[in-house]
Amino acid sequence: MKPAPFEYQAPATLREAVDLLASDPEAMVIAGGQSLMPLLALRLATPSLLIDLRRVPGLDAIAIDDSGIRLGARVRWRDIEDDRRLETAHPLLRETIAQVAHYQIRNRGTVGGSLAHADPAAELPGIAVTCDAELTLVGVAGTRMVRAGDFFTGPLTTVRQHDEIITELHLPFWPSGRRWAFREFAQRRGDFSLAGIALFYGEDQEGRVANAHVGVIGACDRPQRLMEVEALLNGRFIDEGLIREAAETSARTVDPPEDLHVPAAYRRALVATLIERGLRSAAQHRSA
Amino acid sequence: MIGTNRYIGSPVERIEDLRFLRGRGEFVGDLKSQGMLHAAILRSPIAHGRIRGLDSAAARAIPGVRDVIAAAEIGAVPTIPLRLLPLPGTERFLQPVIATGRLRYVGEPIAVVLADSAALAEDGVGALILDLEELPPVADRRASGRHEILLFEESGTNLAMTFTGVLGDAEAAFRDAPYVRRECFEVQRHTALPMEPRGLLAEWDSTQQRMTVLGAAKVPFFNRDTLAAMLGLAPASVDLIENDVGGGFGARGEFYPEDFLIPFAARHVGRPVRWLEDRREHLTAMNHARQADCEVEIACRRDGTILGMRGEIFVDLGAYVRTNGLIQPRTLAQCFSGPYRVPNLHMVVRALLTNKTPSGTYRGPGRYEASFFCERLIELAAVDLGLDSAEMRRRNLIGAAEMPYKLARLEPGGAAVDTECDSGDYGEVLERCLAEFAWEEKRTLQGRLIDGRYHGIAVACFIEGAGAGPKEAARLELEPDGTVAVYVGSAAVGQGLETVMAQVASDTLGMPIDLVRVFHGSTPYLNEGYGAFASRSTVLGGSAVYEGAKSLLEKIRGAAAARLGGPPDDIELVDGRARTRDGRSLSFADLAADGLRVDAMFQNNNKLTYTYGSAVAHVAVDLGTGQVEVLDFLVVEDVGRIVNPLTLHGQAIGGVVQGLGGAFMENLVYDANGQLLTGTLADYLIPTASDFPRIRAIALENHPSPSNPLGVKGAGEGPIIPVGGLMANAVGNALASFGAMPNQLPLSPARVWRMGAEAPMENLGKNARAEPVSDAAGPGRSQIRR
Structure with a gap:
């Protein structure tokens, strides 16, 4: 249960991360590692290069306004649980995320990682689809938005292109009284x-x-x-x-x-x- | 019996825990040796086939990969002998320490790669190129029983062994019985799953021609002798060292292929070699257990008195007969009836080979399965005959006046042809259990729908045959610092051995427990030892320490008397000092110069101790999800004599939780090609700390064992035994209005849901193939003659 050899880089900008990803068809992106690390340990995934998003700025914010909620890709489950604003801004999201796995996993698992991994039983993809959320993906060709309902295509498969990195999930505004x-x-x-x-x-x-x-x-x-x-x-x-x-x-x-x-x-x-x-x-x- | 009694019976905190809690335990994964190489093992990816070729060139070319060892490098490949029940015929089905051409299960070792790191060793395994010829697999015991595809062609059969348990005349009993019922039951394949997987560190001293293996567990002396024979060394040239062990439960510490391969590799390359089993290989390499199904019958009088039981049981043994692989089928034949008076019994158990991981013992081997079969039969009979579950059992428990009570005779028996329940009042414990639980009150809940869940209760009784012989060794030495060193042939697998042995020695010697140091489980300490299996350590090891301590006491008295004057009988030992009546005294340290030491051997003539008990449970079944919640679980057992109530309580609670894992969750699932589908702990579900919070255990010491001086009975396995049958009966009772037939384990959510989703009549029809002619009301397989 030791990963196969891989290279590791932690780029400082999103542009760099995307370019690195585009440059190597065997590269993979890692954030919290809660899905990828077991796959590496079991050698079910054997990437040549791991691109760690930990230094990329601007991916860890929860923004709430009249248009809804923006979750940065590196927002962790713990961040959502701890954000009291979400009690009214999106109680369904907060309640659901509290039920993700165990607290150790919630301390590291991220929004972008869960969406990209696309486990059919994962909670956040379910909320994204149910709420008509939209994902932002950034690739070599630029930025595009994809509706969550169109994003997932099967178990562990999505429409994300190899060079694209998920940067944000936008959940529409949650009115009171729902x-x-x-x-x-x-x-x-x-x-x-x-x-x-x-x-x-x-x-x-x-x-x-x-x-x-x-x-x-x-x-x-x-x-x-x-x-x-x-x-x-x-x-x-x-x-x-x-x-x-x-x-x-x-x-x-x-x-x-x-x-x-x-x-x-x-x-x-x-x-x-x-x-x-x-x-x-x-x-x-x-x-x- | 023992005079001073400060420690035995007291809740002495575990001596071991201080170092574990401080993170100072030393498990095999903590050990390193200079120049050590890391081993990884290439295992068969197919269930059945032949190796046509193995190309190791690419693996050897990886920098840091030091060697690759396969059958060719080993030469004459030894097979692993049976430790228990080495009956004639079994020699045909023993496992070679490495595949020699034929592959018989997914996970069978093919080659060992040695490298500078564990990751590099795994890289090497990945680079080995196998040329395989696939053969059709024998996927289950039914296919095995057809003998169309054979695992060992030269033997002409897949039937590894047949055991028969016989008592009285079952045929006559069934012929004349007013009530009979036949059913089919099945227990799934699961495994012991100790938290720490296996590991070994082998060091070869070429100058001294000595082999040292660290990471031994359970039966180091037998394994030392086995390894020495395989390596062509004298036993005295091989040391097996026991470090801290993270759980055994019967599976860990038996002689496995790796127990040869890693020492061989160390000698082959002349460097220390360490192998740490990872969880994925653990699930195919470590012994599996429990898989058995049966078609069995019960015969009763109309008042519920059991007249007989008979039937046929099939054990899916896996690909080889391993060291203790025949204990489960043996026990199923001999101990099917558990604590019940079944005067006429005829049980045939066939152990069949399949292309799966070989099986071995797991806590309560055979007894868990037998209890499930037997308790289901008794429960169904009680329902048919209109008797309360508790009353049905009350009427059939072996009585105190019948002790010792002989169980079924075993054919072929070897050393274990007969066994008898040693002592006790089984009914007394049942009544205590029922009273604590408030059985009469809770009976009103049976089958009731409350807040969306169906409630059920059940009761089961059990015996735990333990303390298997033949003997155990101990040596006690008075040390220059005034402490007493206790060496014992028992092994520690996490059960608190150090504490219990120290309690026995301290009380007997009348000295403070912190002046006693216990050494165990490693071969350099003693000439012989027998280890930790069949809940035998306290029974045999404890008795050996007790006998040794008594002798040492006499020696100390003699030495003190010689120095202080006066008769030895006048010397009193108090708090580590030997004192005369007039108050003159010597410390133990003063006396150590006399070289006081004692060797002791305790023999029990293969007389097992029989702890016995009863368990009750209350469950709530949610038919919307199939989830069963255990609302209350109580086990009461009489262990003869309690040495340490804390460690005993831990054993009881842990045993129940493990049993609940088997009842509800744990399942090793194979597909038709013999591939294991549950290869990680995400798929193989085990209970976690929060799954079963409501378990109670009460231990009694009403009836000591007559077969050892402490009066103790083996107590590590009892509470797991009744769990499967108890849960099935509780769920069956909860869902009685649906005609639920929980005849298979595990009681998974999907399976429980189906019991409620299917119409009762449909459910009955499904099982009709085991159907004798019925002229009675009630479910179709019963027959009441009027």
Whole structure:
């Protein structure tokens, strides 16, 4: 469990980092290393060059304004947990990130690393997709923005080009009064979940659901929104009947893979359980 | 018995802990030697095949890679002998220390690369080029039993061994029984997983022609003799040194291929060589355990009295018979009925070879599996016959008046053909357990849905046969500084051996515990030793220390009497001084000049001690996720005599948690090609500190063992034994309204969820193949004659 030999550089500017990455097709970027280091130790990843972003300035800020929240790529889970502004600015994000792995991992794991690694069960990609967030990528050809829903293409695969570095995640503005929930299930706390769901919605004057967003992680090859469930919820009053209908719809529309721990049928049922419990809890709590 | 009793029975804090807590433990990974090379091992990437060629040129060309050793460099490749149950026929299935052409499991060693660093050694392994011919693998015991593909063609069979446990006349009992029920059960393959993986540092002294191996554990003397024979050296020219060991649980410390390869490599290159097993190779190299399935039957009277049990059990043994690989199938045959009076028993156990990592013992070997099978059968019978779970067990426990109680006779038996429960009142402990738990009160929760979760309770009883012979050695010496050095042939694998041995010696000698120093587990200390297995250290090692301390006491008295005048019987030993009645005294340091030393050997004539106990649990099942929460778990055991309640309590709690890992999480999953799919701790789930917080343990000392002077019984393995059966029954009871049949471990979320998701009738139909004709109500496999 010793990594294969690699070169190491810690450039001082983003430009330098991008140029280094472009210059070597076997190079990889490292930030917190919480996904990459195990892959290196197991020799599942054998990059020729590791480009460490630790010296690149301007990647570690959490900016909050009327347009939403900007998370720099090197923002760590701990930074999000510790930022009291997010209690109102984005309670769903804060609550979800508190459930990432264990605190040792949250002390080092980063926003950009999680997005680039693209584990189908990872929490932040799920929030990004559910909330219609946008990623900023910087490459040799310049800067581009990609919607989170378009960014993830499968397990551990994204549309990021080799020379591109994720610099920021932009989550749209979170209005007050939203109802929301995050639920995930793993046999042991802190493991990647067997399935997870994130959801939020607003309410019209009469209390009918408006603008429902429902996302799922772990139970499909990439984080996804469950559009049918959202359509079902919009314009209706939340009651036990609707909750059960939504749960059944989620089980029907999600497309889980078979794997060694869990048959697909179980993951479908688990998603339904989490949707049901999430909606029930959301109906009881409203964000400030 | 012992007169002064300040330490035995007291919660003496572990002597070992001070250095561990200060970070001063010395594990094999902490050891270095000048000029040391690092070893990495190329292991078979395929489950079954042949090596056509191995090209090491590229590996050797890497700067810093010093040598590559494969079968060709070793010459005549030795096989690893059986330490326990070396029965005729097993010699056909022994593991060579390195693959000699045939590959039989993923992880089998093929070559050793030696380099200046561990990373370079791994680079070297990566650069070795293998030319392999793949053979179709024997993926499971069913394929093995067809004998179409053989692991050892020359033997003509994949059946490594058949054991039969026999008591009374099972056939007659079943013929006449008013109630019988047959079921199939399965325990998954899992493993002991000590926190510290294995490691070795071997040093060859070419001038003295001596080999020293650091990193020994569990059975250093047997391994010393084995290694010496393989290297063509006299045992006296080989030393095995035990350092701190981070857990054994039966798996660590047996003689594995590396225990030859690393010393051989050191001699081959004339430099010290260190190998540290990493977790990934640990999961394919270290013994696996537990995998067994069965079709078994119970026969009862209508009042629940068990008349007999019989059936067939299949053990998936893996690719070779390893040093202690036959203990699990042996125990399944001999101890199937656990603490219950089963007058007629006929249990056939077939150990079959498959292309997987070989298996060996793991804490409560065979007993965990047998308890799961037996407790499930008893529970199903209780349900069919309309009896309370506790009452069913109460009626069938072996009675105090029946002691000693002979268990099933084993065929073929070797040295262990007969064994008997030594002493105790099994019912007394069951009642204590039920009372502490408030069984009668909690019974009302059975199967109830409360806040979205189904509640279930269960009870199970167990025996732990321990303290296997034949003997153990100890030497005690009075040192010039007035301390007593205690050398013992037992080994420390993390169980608190130093503390317990020091307690026994101090009490017997009447001296403060900090004046006793304990040395253990390394071959230079003694001529012979037998080590730490079968929960034997306190029973045999403790008794040897006790006998030795008594003799030393007499010698000290004699020496003091000679110097001070008067009869030895008038000399009193108090706080490290020998004193006459009129108050004149000598310190132990004064007496050390007389060269006072004692060698002791304790023999138990292979009479096992039987700790026994009962366990109860209360679980809540969330059918939405399949998660089972253990709300309460209580184990009560009678260990004969408690030496240290702290270390004993730790053993009990740890054992239960390990058992819960096996019941709910741990699973070594292979695919049809014999590839291990759970090769890291991200996939092989073990319990962490926060998973099972509610476990209680009570230890009693009501009935000492008659077979040793301390009255102690082996106590390291009992509480793990009932856990699988107990959890399955608790979950089954919680989900009784769904017709749940938790007949397979682990009780993973997906499996538990399915019990609730399937309609009861559908569930019954699925298991119908084991179905005798039924004329009774209740689930289809039972038969009540009217």
